[in-house]
Amino acid sequence: MPSSYSLFELNEYIRRVIALNFSEPVWINCEIAQVKEVRGNVYLDLIQQDDTSHQIIAQISGGIWYKPYLFIKNKLGNLLPSILKEGAHVQLKGMVEYNERYGIKFIIEDIDPAYTIGLLEMKKQKIIQQLKDEGLFDRNRQISLPQVLQKIAIISSSKAAGYADFIQHINGNAYGYAMQVDVFEAAMQGQNTEKDVCQQIAAIGQSKTKYDCICILRGGGAKTDLSAFDSYNIGTAIAKSKLPILTGIGHEIDSNVADMVAYRSLKTPTALADFIIETNAIFETDVLEVGYKIGRLADMTLQQNQSALQYLGQMLHLLPFDRLKQENFSIQILYKNIIDMTQRIMQRHDQALQSFDVILKMHEPATILKKGFAIVKQEDALIYSATNIDGSKPIKVLFHDDLAIIESFSLTKSKL
Amino acid sequence: MKKDNLNYDTAYAELTQILEQLQSNEVGLEELSIKLQRAAELTDFCKKRLRDIEAKVEKLKPSL
Numbered sequence: 062m063p064s065s066y067s068l069f070e071l072n073e074y075i076r077r078v079i080a081l082n083f084s085e086p087v088w089i090n091c092e093i094a095q096v097k098e099v100r101g102n103v104y105l106d107l108i109q110q111d112d113t114s115h116q117i118i119a120q121i122s123g124g125i126w127y128k129p130y131l132f133i134k135n136k137l138g139n140l141l142p143s144i145l146k147e148g149a150h151v152q153l154k155g156m157v158e159y160n161e162r163y164g165i166k167f168i169i170e171d172i173d174p175a176y177t178i179g180l181l182e183m184k185k186q187k188i189i190q191q192l193k194d195e196g197l198f199d200r201n202r203q204i205s206l207p208q209v210l211q212k213i214a215i216i217s218s219s220k221a222a223g224y225a226d227f228i229q230h231i232n233g234n235a236y237g238y239a240m241q242v243d244v245f246e247a248a249m250q251g252q253n254t255e256k257d258v259c260q261q262i263a264a265i266g267q268s269k270t271k272y273d274c275i276c277i278l279r280g281g282g283a284k285t286d287l288s289a290f291d292s293y294n295i296g297t298a299i300a301k302s303k304l305p306i307l308t309g310i311g312h313e314i315d316s317n318v319a320d321m322v323a324y325r326s327l328k329t330p331t332a333l334a335d336f337i338i339e340t341n342a343i344f345e346t347d348v349l350e351v352g353y354k355i356g357r358l359a360d361m362t363l364q365q366n367q368s369a370l371q372y373l374g375q376m377l378h379l380l381p382f383d384r385l386k387q388e389n390f391s392i393q394i395l396y397k398n399i400i401d402m403t404q405r406i407m408q409r410h411d412q413a414l415q416s417f418d419v420i421l422k423m424h425e426p427a428t429i430l431k432k433g434f435a436i437v438k439q440e441d442a443l444i445y446s447a448t449n450i451d452g453s454k455p456i457k458v459l460f461h462d463d464l465a466i467i468e469s470f471s472l473t474k475s476k477l
Numbered sequence: 478m479k480k481d482n483l484n485y486d487t488a489y490a491e492l493t494q495i496l497e498q499l500q501s502n503e504v505g506l507e508e509l510s511i512k513l514q515r516a517a518e519l520t521d522f523c524k525k526r527l528r529d530i531e532a533k534v535e536k537l538k539p540s541l
Contacts, residue, residue, distance in 0.1 A: 381534040385527050388485075392527070395492050396520040402499035403513050410506050 072161035079165070083157040086170055093149050094120070101127040103145070107153070107167060123155070123167040133172055143288050144177045147252065152176035185291040188318050192293070197300035201324045206305045207273045208344045210337045214265040214272040214304075215244045216258055223280035223311055223330035230334035238341050243270065249279045254289035258319075259298040266303055275304050276337075277319060278330045280311015290317040299323055309333030430461030447474045485526040488519045495519075 066074070094117075095106040105123035110116065125133060134141055144151060154171035192198040213231075217224045224244065231240055245265055247257035258277065265275055277299075289295075290310060296318040299306045305324035309332060310317065320326035327333040422428060426436070436459040437444040444450055452472035458465040495516050498504050504512055 378534070382531065385531050385534070388489075389524065389527050392489070392492070392520055392523045395489075395496060396516060399492070399496050399499060399513065399516040402496060403509055406499060406502075406504070406506070406509055 069161055072159070076159040076161060079157055079159045086154050086156050088152060088154050088173070089167070090150070090152050090176065091119075091121075093145070093147055093151060096145055096147055101130065103130055103169075105169075121165060121167050123153070123169055125169045129170050133169075137172065137174055140174050140178070142250075143181075144172060144174055149177055150180045181288055181291065185318060188291060188293045188296060189321065192296050192300065192318070192322060195297075197297055198322060200300040201302060201306055201322060204303070204305045204324060206324060206340070208340075208347075210240070210273045210340055211238075212241045212270060212272045213243070213337065214268070214270075214275045215242060215278055216247050216261045216265070216275060217244060217278035217330075218249050219244050219246060221249060221279065223278050223309065226280075227276070227278050227309065227330035227334045230331055231337065234334075234338040236338065236342055236345065238338065240337070240341075241270075243272075250289060252289075255292045255294050258290075258295050262298040262302055262306070272304055274324070274337075275302060275306045276330075276333055277306065277308045277310065277323070278333065280309060280329050287317050290319040292318060295319050296322045307333055307336065427461055430459070435460050450474075483522065485523055485530075488523050488526070492516060492519045492523070 089107075091107040091109055093105055094108040097104045103125040105125070107121050107123045108117050109119040111118050133145075137144060143149070152173040153167070153169050154173070155167045155169040157165065158168050159165045189198065215224065215227070217227075228242065231242055245261040247261050248254050262275065265272060287310065299319060299322045307325050307327065308320050308323045309327045309330040310320060311329050316326060325336065327336050430436070437450075438457040438459065439449075439451060439454055444456070450456065450472060452470070455466055455468045456470070458467065495512050499512065
């Protein structure tokens with residue numbers, strides 16, 4: 062080996078060594094620090110950070126050329142944007158290539174999405190557990206959703222198709238409900254999503270307008286990156302919001318942290334609009350039902366009172382007549398009693414007079430004489446006792462129907 | 478017939494009193510016809526009052 066080399070010779074030597082040692086593709090785990098697509102080719106900066114210090118301890122440039130990129134795009138489909146992005150932890154299959162002029166490069170042939178998804182899922186589960194440990198996971202659901210949702214704060218991009226769908230549904234609702242919908246602009250994908258969403262939740266909370274709820278809208282178009290919503294900070298901001306937060310982030314299968322922490326999660330902005338309209342419709346139905354019940358109760362009460370009044374009126378009308386009948390009867394009875402009593406008194410007096418008459422008749426001399434008694438007279442004087450009889454004078458004895466004159470008689474007097 | 482302060486209640490009370498007097502033999506025979514005449518007057522008065530009251534009540538019937 063000569064004592065010195067040209068740079069090209071050195072680099073050519075390095076290339077041969079590398080080619081010799083990396084003749085087959087290898088799988089590596091790394092983080093994407095930067096990614097850029099240029100004319101169908103993708104250029105990446107791949108790094109590895111220290112677990113504790115987060116210092117970059119390894120770095121290499123990477124590339125996906127046009128054909129492998131087509132293969133990867135077909136393989137990953139909608140998952141590609143959430144995997145091939147800055148900050149994503151990825152497992153890549155590629156060749157280590159070295160060019161004498163451009164240096165070392167990792168030429169990517171394949172990506173294992175399961176690795177990234179697994180890591181994202183682990184991160185998501187970790188966030189969920191942390192929110193649960195801190196008592197934040199169910200906090201937003203403990204807020205009462207107003208019965209009527211009229212002032213709605215939207216966190217979204219006003220240019221997003223999902224936002225337009227939402228507005229169209231709200232404005233065109235079949236019930237004709239008028240709602241105030243204010244949009245608070247936020248990036249719905251990419252690195253700014255977390256910061257924007259958190260800031261707007263705080264801004265809505267401090268707004269002078271007293272909103273009934275906050276809606277986080279996304280969706281429409283191609284399914285893109287949802288992992289921004291698997292964020293501890295967004296989860297915390299939603300949980301601590303004083304207003305109920307509804308999400309319509311636009312996904313069909315999995316829920317993200319924002320959905321899980323929110324008061325209510327709907328699959329799409331359109332479904333969220335329907336939920337709001339339905340909530341208001343339920344309230345209106347309840348109000349109408351209460352109004353109907355009040356009307357019925359009022360009618361019933363009126364009818365009951367009318368019946369009671371009618372009954373009372375009838376009773377008031379009838380009772381005096383009953384009383385008058387009673388009084389009339391009472392008067393008749395009273396007068397009859399007086400008549401009866403008078404007759405009885407008259408009879409009593411009549412009987413008494415009749416008794417007197419009988420007694421008088423009993424004491425008449427003729428009546429007594431008929432019973433065998435006789436009246437004795439001497440010189441026209443009544444003799445009441447034998448002691449008064451003068452034996453020398455004649456006596457007259459009067460019977461009930463004739464008279465005896467006794468001229469001479471023998472007189473003997475003795476005590477009975 | 479005494480008219481002073483006479484109403485149905487006082488007339489009825491007097492009728493009751495006459496009946497009680499008759500029942501208790503308080504009334505002499507000479508007084509009996511006077512009491513009976515008074516009772517007849519009072520009874521007529523009470524019946525007339527009842528007819529008057531009935532007529533008034535009839536007029537006061539509510540239109541329900």
